[in-house]
Amino acid sequence: MYTPKYFQQADIPEIKEFIRQNGFGILVSQHAGALMATHIPLELSKDGDKLRGHVAKANPQWKSFQTATEVLAIFQGPHTYISSSWYNHKNVPTWNYIAAHAYGTLKVLEGDDLYHSLVHLMEKYEQASANPVTAEKLSADYIRKAMQGVVGFEINIARLEATYKLSQNRDRESYSNIVHELEQRGDEDSARIAEAMKKNHDVLFKP
Template identity: 70%
Template structure:
């Protein structure tokens, strides 16, 4: 991922937290020179070294899963348009965003490993439901049938890249005005980018006029 030095994010713990918060990723693999991509939820292991998930057995992408081949998973966070009218100087408009790329090697999983992967993923997203459903609450027959319709996988992460493009290359006046203008908007992405910029403010401008 091309990332100018201003926007590079290297805090491993923060990157892992980002993946857990924005776990609906894009899995990209290649077979016979053809790129394939699927939008799916993934679960990051406690140690941050592995991703697990599953796709439908009807999805041909699973046939590209080989342990020797590299895959890429893209996790997108908030993003929003930045108008050049918000600067104190002439410049082009841009787009602020937060994203993580995870590279790794992939292998399929079955049996207990697949069951645990499904259970962890389901429990994660059901926990805020008024009446949460767990894998354990479903019949063994139903779970067995469901597992037969998917291909589970595990990705051992070999590299993480993160970009937080949050106007770090702007002067303080323009930076503050961007935050001010983003807060006027009513969409969630603009609000999240504004909060992220506020969080960075002291580290960027502490002691500077």
């Protein structure tokens, strides 16, 4: 991933936490000379070294799992337009965003490994539900029957890259103006980018 030095995020624990909080990713692999991509939830392991997920068996991308030497998982966070009218000087508009790439090798999951992967993923996202569904409510037999329609996988992460493009190349006045204008917008992405910029402020502009 091309990332100018201003925007490089080298803090691996920070990148892993970002992936945990933005787990709906894009799995990219290659099969028979063609690139394939699927939008799916991916779960990062507790140690942060592996990603687990699954695709529908009707999705031909799973056929690449046996031959792919490397796969890529892309995670997108908040992103928003930055108007050049917010700078204290003439310059072009741009786009602020946070994104991470995870590269690694993939193996297919079957049997109990796939079962536990499906259960863990469901439990993670059911926590926010008013009446969460559990594996016990669905029953193990029901889940194992559903497993016949998917292909599970685990990615052993070889390297992580992340871009936190948050106006780090702007002066203090323009930076503060951007945060202020983003907070006035009222949409979630603008608010999240503004919050991330405020966290960076004291590091960029030390007293």
